[in-house]
Amino acid sequence: FFLMIRRPPRSTPLYSSAASDVYKRQHLYQIYPGGDMLRKNIKDVIVGCRNEKNPKEFLAICLAEAKSEIKETDLAVKYGAILKLLYFYYERIDIIWAGFHILELISSTKYSHKRLGYLVGSFIIPYTKELVIMSPSQLKKDFRSKNIFDICSAIHFAASVCTKELSFTIEDDLQRLITYSKPCIRKRAIVLCRKLVLTNAELGEKIAKMLLDKLLDEDTGVQIAASSAVLDCAQVLPKLFVEGIPPLYKLLDNKNNWIVIKALQALCSLLEVEPRLKGKLEEKMLEILESTKALSVELEIHKQIVKRFSTSSSLLGKTKTKIGNYVENSDPNIRYTGLLVLKKLLKSHRDLLIIYKDKLVKLFVSGDAAIKTRTLEIISENCTTDTFQEIADELIPQLTGGSLILREEIINTLLDIIEANEYQNVKDFEWLFTNFKLFILQCPPSCEYRLASVIQDITIRIEDIRNDACTLSFELIQKHYLDLFYSDKNTNKTEGTNLVDVSYNGHIIGALLYIVGEYATLKQIEDHIELVFEKSMVPENKKLKEGAKIAMLLTVVKMFFKHCSERPADKIKEITTKVAAILDWYTDQMAESLEIYELLNFYYGIISNFETFNYEALVKLMNSCFEEELLPVHAKSQSLIKPDEKLKIGEKMKINQKEFDVLKENQMVKLLIEVEKMNSGGGGKEESKTPPPRKAIAEEKRVSAEGGKEITEPAEETKDSAKTKDKKAFKVKKGFVLPPGAEMADQPQVEIQLAKEDNDSQAPKGKKKVKVKKKEKTTALETPDPKQLSCLLYTSPSPRDRG
Amino acid sequence: INAEYMGIKKMIEFLLLINKQGQTRLAKYYSDISLEERMALEGELVRKCLSRTDKHCSFLDQGEHKIIYRRYASLYFVLGINEEDENELSLLEFIHNVVETLDKYFTDVCELDIMYNIEKAHYIIDEMMLNGCIVEGNKTNVLSYIAESDKIEQRCTNIQQIMSPSPVSYTHLRAHETLRYLVCRLLLEKK
Numbered sequence: 002f003f004l005m006i007r008r009p010p011r012s013t014p015l016y017s018s019a020a021s022d023v024y025k026r027q028h029l030y031q032i033y034p035g036g037d038m039l040r041k042n043i044k045d046v047i048v049g050c051r052n053e054k055n056p057k058e059f060l061a062i063c064l065a066e067a068k069s070e071i072k073e074t075d076l077a078v079k080y081g082a083i084l085k086l087l088y089f090y091y092e093r094i095d096i097i098w099a100g101f102h103i104l105e106l107i108s109s110t111k112y113s114h115k116r117l118g119y120l121v122g123s124f125i126i127p128y129t130k131e132l133v134i135m136s137p138s139q140l141k142k143d144f145r146s147k148n149i150f151d152i153c154s155a156i157h158f159a160a161s162v163c164t165k166e167l168s169f170t171i172e173d174d175l176q177r178l179i180t181y182s183k184p185c186i187r188k189r190a191i192v193l194c195r196k197l198v199l200t201n202a203e204l205g206e207k208i209a210k211m212l213l214d215k216l217l218d219e220d221t222g223v224q225i226a227a228s229s230a231v232l233d234c235a236q237v238l239p240k241l242f243v244e245g246i247p248p249l250y251k252l253l254d255n256k257n258n259w260i261v262i263k264a265l266q267a268l269c270s271l272l273e274v275e276p277r278l279k280g281k282l283e284e285k286m287l288e289i290l291e292s293t294k295a296l297s298v299e300l301e302i303h304k305q306i307v308k309r310f311s312t313s314s315s316l317l318g319k320t321k322t323k324i325g326n327y328v329e330n331s332d333p334n335i336r337y338t339g340l341l342v343l344k345k346l347l348k349s350h351r352d353l354l355i356i357y358k359d360k361l362v363k364l365f366v367s368g369d370a371a372i373k374t375r376t377l378e379i380i381s382e383n384c385t386t387d388t389f390q391e392i393a394d395e396l397i398p399q400l401t402g403g404s405l406i407l408r409e410e411i412i413n414t415l416l417d418i419i420e421a422n423e424y425q426n427v428k429d430f431e432w433l434f435t436n437f438k439l440f441i442l443q444c445p446p447s448c449e450y451r452l453a454s455v456i457q458d459i460t461i462r463i464e465d466i467r468n469d470a471c472t473l474s475f476e477l478i479q480k481h482y483l484d485l486f487y488s489d490k491n492t493n494k495t496e497g498t499n500l501v502d503v504s505y506n507g508h509i510i511g512a513l514l515y516i517v518g519e520y521a522t523l524k525q526i527e528d529h530i531e532l533v534f535e536k537s538m539v540p541e542n543k544k545l546k547e548g549a550k551i552a553m554l555l556t557v558v559k560m561f562f563k564h565c566s567e568r569p570a571d572k573i574k575e576i577t578t579k580v581a582a583i584l585d586w587y588t589d590q591m592a593e594s595l596e597i598y599e600l601l602n603f604y605y606g607i608i609s610n611f612e613t614f615n616y617e618a619l620v621k622l623m624n625s626c627f628e629e630e631l632l633p634v635h636a637k638s639q640s641l642i643k644p645d646e647k648l649k650i651g652e653k654m655k656i657n658q659k660e661f662d663v664l665k666e667n668q669m670v671k672l673l674i675e676v677e678k679m680n681s682g683g684g685g686k687e688e689s690k691t692p693p694p695r696k697a698i699a700e701e702k703r704v705s706a707e708g709g710k711e712i713t714e715p716a717e718e719t720k721d722s723a724k725t726k727d728k729k730a731f732k733v734k735k736g737f738v739l740p741p742g743a744e745m746a747d748q749p750q751v752e753i754q755l756a757k758e759d760n761d762s763q764a765p766k767g768k769k770k771v772k773v774k775k776k777e778k779t780t781a782l783e784t785p786d787p788k789q790l791s792c793l794l795y796t797s798p799s800p801r802d803r804g
Numbered sequence: 805i806n807a808e809y810m811g812i813k814k815m816i817e818f819l820l821l822i823n824k825q826g827q828t829r830l831a832k833y834y835s836d837i838s839l840e841e842r843m844a845l846e847g848e849l850v851r852k853c854l855s856r857t858d859k860h861c862s863f864l865d866q867g868e869h870k871i872i873y874r875r876y877a878s879l880y881f882v883l884g885i886n887e888e889d890e891n892e893l894s895l896l897e898f899i900h901n902v903v904e905t906l907d908k909y910f911t912d913v914c915e916l917d918i919m920y921n922i923e924k925a926h927y928i929i930d931e932m933m934l935n936g937c938i939v940e941g942n943k944t945n946v947l948s949y950i951a952e953s954d955k956i957e958q959r960c961t962n963i964q965q966i967m968s969p970s971p972v973s974y975t976h977l978r979a980h981e982t983l984r985y986l987v988c989r990l991l992l993e994k995k
Contacts, residue, residue: 047920087922091828093843113957120926150953160935185949192934226939233815233937259941262891297893304889333861338892369860 507549
């Protein structure tokens with residue numbers, strides 16, 4: 002205090018020496034860095050930002066001020082400005098431009114400046130060229146500074162931004178730094194070494210020795226750093242660190258849990274290069290398990306056991322018992338980490354899944370999102386034929402009343418298991434189908450496609466299950482048809498109200514209808530045909546996507562023909578009119594694509610001719626179309642299908658010169674060439690401009706009249722076309738119509754050769770109940786008698802007009 | 805430009821302090837994540853953390869990163885690792901350690917302390933974790949280093965807070981030279 006006595010201040014023009022004034026001036030002494038030179042110091046900026054109504058504007062002003070302040074030569078001002086930059090960085094304002102100024106700050110002699118410079122520099126400098134400029138010189142200078150804090154900051158910075166080039170220049174100082182007297186420097190130097198090893202493997206040998214020496218350093222901090230560093234480096238260059246095994250082993254007895262964990266991890270990763278270590282390590286691990294109180298260490302040991310020591314029965318036994326406890330612990334973190342260990346355990350010991358089954362389900366029911374995901378992962382990866390049914394029985398009740406995400410996860414997991422290895426996990430398909438009903442009713446939109454394809458696939462492959470599938474489908478169509486339309490099944494709705502038209506595609510409806518159409522027995526058809534007819538005309542069907550609509554149409558038709566096959570004539574008339582009505586309604590409401598339109602055309606043509614033709618023969622004909630069994634074709638077999646030679650698919654498209662000359666004659670092409678010339682000629686002759694356009698219009702009209710060329714339709718037709726006319730347009734469009742009398746035989750019939758039986762697939766052995774068909778054989782829908790049908794197809798403008 | 809890590813599998817990729825409004829109060833990245841990715845990442849993380857309660861566990865997934873987080877008052881301390889092989893419980897302990905150290909340094913730390921002293925918060929955390937590598941677990945060591953470096957900083961910038969007395973009047977200064985009982989007006993004034 003006495004040193005501070007000085008002459009009492011005289012009054013100056015600005016400041017008086019009266020006591021009260023001196024008192025009031027106290028706050029001035031709390032100088033922020035930069036002092037009075039800064040217009041706003043960092044505190045002002047922060048306070049301002051919080052108070053201002055428009056912080057972005059305020060920040061822009063501050064940024065502009067900082068930009069000018071940073072250019073000042075006074076380092077104190079620079080310091081204040083760069084401190085503000087740090088705040089801007091967090092406000093996501095770009096500060097990379099300040100690289101050079103930061104370098105200047107770093108080169109200051111004052112520690113505070115350096116420290117801040119290095120800090121902000123580590124954010125920015127890696128992205129700038131300044132790194133290259135500054136690299137060795139400044140760092141080396143600071144490495145040799147007398148102030149240990151300077152050295153610390155410099156090492157810290159070097160460790161953050163080190164590149165390969167930099168590593169060569171730094172390595173000379175490493176030896177000195179890592180054996181420095183102060184632990185704080187040694188600590189940092191170790192991390193720098195770690196970084197160097199990872200960027201530049203050539204330095205590995207030299208550095209490995211240095212690191213290993215530090216493992217048994219006197220300072221705990223240094224030991225922690227060393228064990229982390231050794232762990233990371235040993236994973237990359239294990240052979241160099243084999244000598245470190247004895248000190249690492251010693252570290253296992255350390256009091257500090259960090260060190261124990263890291264040392265254990267390091268030793269386990271070195272097991273690959275030093276297998277003799279295994280026995281010793283086993284003993285030690287048992288020892289630690291007994292003595293440690295830290296849960297983290299315990300869990301680490303269990304992790305390593307499961308990962309690398311699963312052959313040792315004593316260790317594994319301990320893990321098995323303990324995991325049960327962890328997974329039921331009240332602390333969710335312990336449950337989670339226990340679950341991770343369980344996951345690894347089950348990967349190698351799948352049969353243990355049964356033991357933990359109820360625990361898993363409990364976890365799944367009570368846990369949160371992360372735990373649930375892990376549990377489902379475990380289940381889906383480890384379920385086998387024996388375990389699947391039991392687990393599914395536990396999970397399926399969770400579907401009712403669960404949230405959307407929950408249902409998605411459950412259904413996806415179950416489908417994963419079902420589909421795995423071509424349904425290997427499913428023993429009892431009948432049980433599966435009883436559950437499919439629940440699946441379908443509870444299915445969220447994202448799983449729709451998958452569920453539909455699985456159901457369809459199983460039904461196609463497994464003959465014995467088809468009956469069940471048809472019963473299920475009919476039931477669903479009858480009782481829950483409209484339910485299948487809603488994207489979220491959880492809300493209570495009555496039929497017909499609250500139509501929610503979200504992203505529904507109708508995959509499930511399509512699949513069910515396909516099953517019914519293909520595999521329903523005659524008796525089933527008789528019972529349910531009215532039902533199907535009724536459902537086909539439900540107005541909501543308009544919302545189905547194309548695939549489902551086609552499925553609906555084809556099912557109606559298939560069922561109709563099968564039904565007709567053993568009926569007397571008079572009864573058929575009734576049904577025929579009904580079907581005709583359906584086709585009518587379809588043409589009105591649902592025929593928005595060419596494919597549907599063509600199908601409608603085709604079938605309407607047939608049905609409306611029942612009177613004129615011998616309907617028995619016709620029915621027989623149609624039924625023979627649908628008789629062949631359709632089976633899935635393996636992807637590999639598809640490549641064996643050879644297309645018709647006439648298609649010339651493999652040939653490259655070339656126009657030879659003769660053809661091109663002929664084309665050139667064509668008016669249209671001439672026109673195009675002229676247009677091109679105009680464009681490339683720039684401001685050509687004005688005379689040539691106007692005539693060509695007029696010519697162009699004239700040409701177009703002529704060309705369109707000729708016909709036989711594919712051009713856009715003339716405007717008049719499309720303008721005032723009602724729906725029917727639009728449909729006419731499909732047909733009337735020139736170029737699509739075959740001249741009358743053309744035989745269907747002209748169209749290439751793709752003959753699909755019988756593919757060989759796939760070698761990979763084998764019927765599952767020992768399953769008496771169920772035969773899964775694996776043949777691949779498809780036949781095209783053969784058109785039986787071209788002449789009979791072609792005239793039907795092409796002479797009528799629209800099905801309606803037939804009356 | 806950032807150094808490439810050859811084949812290192814498990815490492816701490818970032819440490820973030822995000823508040824409930826999604827503002828990042830402190831961010832330390834130890835791996836190559838571009839600036840745009842960082843913004844998206846931080847936004848996603850805070851959303852996920854906000855939707856969890858205390859009954860949930862402290863671990864979740866975010867893309868390729870495994871996240872370990874803990875909420876302290878209004879701030880989420882989020883640690884991101886890139887492989888599950890790290891010991892999660894010990895990292896959770898590390899987060900707690902950091903918070904305790906900050907608490908000791910700032911005495912009853914709150915979000916505002918970190919906001920107004922962002923560089924100091926950086927220095928403290930840098931002392932405990934360098935380059936994704938945990939280097940110090942002992943609070944006293946950390947704080948003694950910081951205290952020493954603070955002293956040197958103050959010497960440099962001439963902030964006379966500790967060493968300098970608050971200004972006093974002339975009377976106060978020379979009061980000891982007399983036997984009379986003088987009362988300094990300043991002491992009577994309410995502060």
